[in-house]
Amino acid sequence: MSKAAEIDIVSVSKVYGATTAVHAISLKIPAGTYCCLLGPSGCGKTSTLRMIAGHESISSGDVRLGNVVVTDFPPAKRGTAMMFQSYALFPHLDLVDNVAFSLKMKGVEKDERRAKAMDMLRLMQLEAYATRRPAQLSGGQQQRVALARALITDPDALLLDEPLSALDPFLKVRMRAELKKLQTSLGITFVHVTHSQEEAMALADLIVVMNDGRIEQAAHPRIVFEQPATAFVARFMGDHNVISGRVTQSSEGKLMISVPAGADFLAMDKGAAGLAETADIAVRTDHVRIGQPSEKGLGFTGSVTNVEYRGSSVKLSVIGAGIEDFTAILTDKQFFVTPVKVGEAIPLCWDIEDAVVLGRLKH
Known part of the structure; x- marks a missing residue:
């Protein structure tokens, strides 16, 4: 696996017309950290995640990954991978082709990309389902396919947009444990958007509480819990x-x-x-x-x-x-x-x- 990257957000703003969604926020996420962006709907957390990923343009400020300013890079050149809330799996492809899709886009040979996709499915304990299509899987299994597809590119940072919101309560708790285990074993930086305090407390090394496009507090979960800043x-x-x-x-x-x-x-x-x-x-x-x-x-x-x-x-x-x-x-x-x-x-x-x-x- 590739080396984890520090993410440095420097005075980043996002403006839509007359509305400022994110107000000049600055945040350092150390390499190998599990960071949760936490806050109510409309607080700017998803806009921030999408700006790190390159799916949203930055109105002002910079995003640095490791030592590289990636502000103007397209998503594929940033060394990040994004897992979307909807999973966005291709219904007509089996799991191997779903997971291998980004490698196909990069022109990787069929045998090589399929072998790598099988390795990722093994990591997610899904190799037995390799020939199935997404509709034949449970919600938790679909989520693991989406994770495998994001991780196959060897990203320095994995960005997750409310990845557990579609799951039932018991599965949420199980998947939390899976995500934490995965992040620990891969050692890469995870940035995870959620509006659940319990989820952030269970997963994060660093909780960033956002409100109205601003960071109210960024600290270890215990400090946020015991010494709220505001x-x-x-x-x-x-x-x-x-x-x-x-x-x-x-x-x-x-x-x-x-x-x-x-x-x-x-x-x-x-x-x-x-x-x-x-x-x-x-x-x-x-x-x-x-x-x-x-x-x-x-x-x-x-x-x-x-x-x-x-x-x-x-x-x-x-x-x-x-x-x-x-x-x-x-x-x-x-x-x-x-x-x-x-x-x-x-x-x-x-x-x-x-x-x-x-x-x-x-x-």
């Missing part, structure tokens, strides 16, 4: 409550905000708020407990609006103290010691370390 990341990853309010006091690395309804909340501030008049703070949902807070600003009393049993955990939704929607994730053991019902008023609390001030993007 309110958007905290909300999108779904593991933090975000409370916004007016800064009323700031000293010794702590900050107090006041929400419109009058409750005060305390948080650790590593300088993210600066001299701003307002701030967003994040509180980990799984670190919230039922009980009275140890000091002012580390809890509130609210009314339970929903109780969702999830097996090993229970999710409580609570409203109160000027907060519309607050989540507490308790272990089933914690919950069933003193179960609560919808409509009950309960005190919630957390530790100071679990409330942090979030940064804000400078647009």
Whole structure:
């Protein structure tokens, strides 16, 4: 297999008429990394992937693969391969000819390209199906054919556009494991577009959270999960409550905000708020407990609006103290010691370390 390539995206923008889909983003993806571009629909992640691939022109900025600026190269000359969401297999060709197609376009001899296609089908554990057509395969098998076809060109980087979206939930989990194993064994750079936080967490070494054509955070999954950079990341990853309010006091690395309804909340501030008049703070949902807070600003009393049993955990939704929607994730053991019902008023609390001030993007 060929050497993995570092991908360097330098101040890349994509403009369609009066609409800017991607705003001058810069990102370094180290060679051999499994990178997931994560975000809601319309955030610019697929446009970014297509610009790396060369299927979309770049309005300004550059894309570098290894030491080569590939901004103006056609897709076939970039050393990347793209696997599309729809798989785009040829229905009239058997698997060998589907996989060998790009080599045929390059003028590789029939015996040589078919032998290489069989090697790729073996890698995907599909050699027994070599003479079948795509319609005779399951969704997971079709996906592996599409992967084999992308990988036969020995790319330095494989680009995947929502590759698991068409699969059922069980198959998604199995294919995630296959993709991770494949990337580890090939050692090449994978860039994978998804809107699923769970998928990105399971696969990536580097998660790039995008919103509105900008990068909100690019970091290891654990950092994105435990230390979201902005309110958007905290909300999108779904593991933090975000409370916004007016800064009323700031000293010794702590900050107090006041929400419109009058409750005060305390948080650790590593300088993210600066001299701003307002701030967003994040509180980990799984670190919230039922009980009275140890000091002012580390809890509130609210009314339970929903109780969702999830097996090993229970999710409580609570409203109160000027907060519309607050989540507490308790272990089933914690919950069933003193179960609560919808409509009950309960005190919630957390530790100071679990409330942090979030940064804000400078647009």
